[in-house]
Amino acid sequence: MYGFEAMTFNIHGGYLEAIVRGHRAGLLTTADYNNLCQCESLDDIKMHLSATEYGPYLQNEPSPLHTTTIVEKCTLKLVDDYKHMLCQATEPLSTFLEYITYGHMIDNVVLIVTGTLHERDVQELLEKCHPLGMFDSIATLAVAQNMRELYRLVLVDTPLAPYFSECITSEDLDDMNIEIMRNTLYKAYLEDFYRFCEKLGGATAEIMSDLLAFEADRRAVNITINSIGTELTRDDRRKLYSNFGLLYPYGHEELAVCEDIDQVRAVMEKYPPYQSIFAKLSYGESQMLDKAFYEEEVKRLCLAFEQQFHYAVFFAYMRLREQEIRNLMWISECVAQNQKSRVHDSVVFIF
Amino acid sequence: MEERHFIPESGGDQEPPQEAVEVENRREVRLQPGAEEKLVLQFMDSLNSYLSLSHSLSSTLGQAWMELASARHSMGTARLNTSLLDLKFHPASTTLKITEYDVDSVDAKAWFVLRKWVSSEEVEEDEDSNSTKFSERADDDDDVVVRRERAKSLSVFGILIPPKLRAAQLSFERALETLVEMANMRSRFLYSFHQLHQEVEDTKE
Numbered sequence: 049m050y051g052f053e054a055m056t057f058n059i060h061g062g063y064l065e066a067i068v069r070g071h072r073a074g075l076l077t078t079a080d081y082n083n084l085c086q087c088e089s090l091d092d093i094k095m096h097l098s099a100t101e102y103g104p105y106l107q108n109e110p111s112p113l114h115t116t117t118i119v120e121k122c123t124l125k126l127v128d129d130y131k132h133m134l135c136q137a138t139e140p141l142s143t144f145l146e147y148i149t150y151g152h153m154i155d156n157v158v159l160i161v162t163g164t165l166h167e168r169d170v171q172e173l174l175e176k177c178h179p180l181g182m183f184d185s186i187a188t189l190a191v192a193q194n195m196r197e198l199y200r201l202v203l204v205d206t207p208l209a210p211y212f213s214e215c216i217t218s219e220d221l222d223d224m225n226i227e228i229m230r231n232t233l234y235k236a237y238l239e240d241f242y243r244f245c246e247k248l249g250g251a252t253a254e255i256m257s258d259l260l261a262f263e264a265d266r267r268a269v270n271i272t273i274n275s276i277g278t279e280l281t282r283d284d285r286r287k288l289y290s291n292f293g294l295l296y297p298y299g300h301e302e303l304a305v306c307e308d309i310d311q312v313r314a315v316m317e318k319y320p321p322y323q324s325i326f327a328k329l330s331y332g333e334s335q336m337l338d339k340a341f342y343e344e345e346v347k348r349l350c351l352a353f354e355q356q357f358h359y360a361v362f363f364a365y366m367r368l369r370e371q372e373i374r375n376l377m378w379i380s381e382c383v384a385q386n387q388k389s390r391v392h393d394s395v396v397f398i399f
Numbered sequence: 400m401e402e403r404h405f406i407p408e409s410g411g412d413q414e415p416p417q418e419a420v421e422v423e424n425r426r427e428v429r430l431q432p433g434a435e436e437k438l439v440l441q442f443m444d445s446l447n448s449y450l451s452l453s454h455s456l457s458s459t460l461g462q463a464w465m466e467l468a469s470a471r472h473s474m475g476t477a478r479l480n481t482s483l484l485d486l487k488f489h490p491a492s493t494t495l496k497i498t499e500y501d502v503d504s505v506d507a508k509a510w511f512v513l514r515k516w517v518s519s520e521e522v523e524e525d526e527d528s529n530s531t532k533f534s535e536r537a538d539d540d541d542d543v544v545v546r547r548e549r550a551k552s553l554s555v556f557g558i559l560i561p562p563k564l565r566a567a568q569l570s571f572e573r574a575l576e577t578l579v580e581m582a583n584m585r586s587r588f589l590y591s592f593h594q595l596h597q598e599v600e601d602t603k604e
Contacts, residue, residue, distance in 0.1 A: 274559035
């Protein structure tokens with residue numbers, strides 16, 4: 049019952065909540081970002097990060113550094129934190145933590161299948177997979193010719209199996225089918241995660257439903273914008289939107305028929321939480337939309353830490369770390385390409 | 400891609416007799432009053448254009464790489480990386496045609512001609528003349544074909560790709576066009592330099 053978590057939460061979740069709040073305190077501050085933005089080279093960035101929690105992961109990397117190396121090593125830090133929390137968690141927190149990684153699992157499946165379609169080496173593809181999304185039989189994906197085989201040979205024994213019911217066909221895999229499969233899987237995953245959080249109830253349900261609804265709405269907007277001018281039909285586009293969120297169902301009906309960014313803006317400005325996001329953009333422009341969405345997401349994720357005795361802090365921490373890694377990637381790219389004036393185009397400060 | 404320069408050979412010893420008259424005619428044109436200054440101006444103009452194109456290429460490439468980084472930031476490294484590039488055999492989407500330089504023409508023909516998004520064009524081989532003809536299309540069809548070719552080229556990264564990646568593609572396309580212009584300009588100023596050098600040699604004689 050909502051309001052009584054304080055009596056029982058700490059029995060099983062107290063230790064890990066303290067751990068995750070400690071990890072949150074280790075996130076980079078505005079002062080850290082200001083120092084990083086003034087670096088002249090990737091070695092300078094490595095030197096500044098050596099004083100942070102990323103230090104042990106980067107200290108043994110030889111020069112010259114590459115931006116992908118910095119991202120990979122910082123991701124290892126996230127993976128280590130996650131694995132420590134997962135091995136200490138009991139039900140239902142352990143299931144909740146596993147749900148957080150299913151998005152990466154979907155991305156890895158699509159990466160392997162797409163790379164195999166393009167006749168790439170499986171080992172090369174496995175090296176590019178996100179470590180949080182790995183599972184035992186992932187390399188076997190390379191032998192599947194269509195989605196039915198994909199499901200039957202590999203995915204039936206993975207947590208993604210329930211999400212495949214809507215996209216099992218015998219059609220051979222091609223770029224369009226793979227894209228529809230990716231988005232259909234992600235839609236099913238989000239809806240399942242949403243239902244799971246609702247079942248948990250209490251503060252977890254309240255905060256996670258807000259965060260997942262925002263994720264679903266952002267996906268709907270990105271799918272709409274990215275599908276403008278492509279072969280994706282309106283019906284197919286509509287089928288990729290999740291069946292929850294602030295935009296469901298009337299916003300989705302309007303987004304499905306949008307043909308340009310200004311029509312998308314007109315739809316979104318009817319919803320007060322998204323008015324402020326689109327107010328930051330000029331007409332016809334979508335370059336800063338990603339940053340505007342990330343800023344809104346970070347605001348909501350930071351608010352999750354204002355309440356205690358719920359699982360949303362774990363989700364919020366993982367997402368904030370991923371945002372931090374995206375920031376470091378962007379800063380590294382700007383420094384490597386000698387374009388430091390563009391640094392603030394995409395960096396989202398967390399504190 | 401191999402660059403061929405068709406620069407007239409200096410000295411009459413290596414040229415066949417039937418071309419001696421043409422060489423003499425060209426020599427007479429060069430010795431006309433003001434010819435040397437004209438050559439110097441042509442050389443300086445070509446060099447200036449080459450340097451301008453070089454600066455333009457530098458800024459276009461810088462913009463293109465930043466747009467690509469921005470697309471990676473948006474899509475994630477899993478969706479945009481080199482391991483997704485297609486290794487299956489497929490026709491080139493863009494080709495470079497090398498044409499012969501017309502030494503007698505005041506406005507020299509381009510030596511390098513870029514043909515973009517040609518993988519879907521119908522090519523009819525003429526066996527007799529060993530030249531190629533390309534089927535004619537209306538302008539609207541051209542736009543549709545070009546858009547389709549661009550989308551096909553980016554489809555290795557997925558169908559639903561952000562506008563940033565498309566912008567990066569356009570920027571790299573512009574950079575390629577600038578590179579070909581630079582190659583033509585370089586050939587032009589090298590030829591002007593060669594003519595000027597010959598002029599100086601003739602004057603010494």
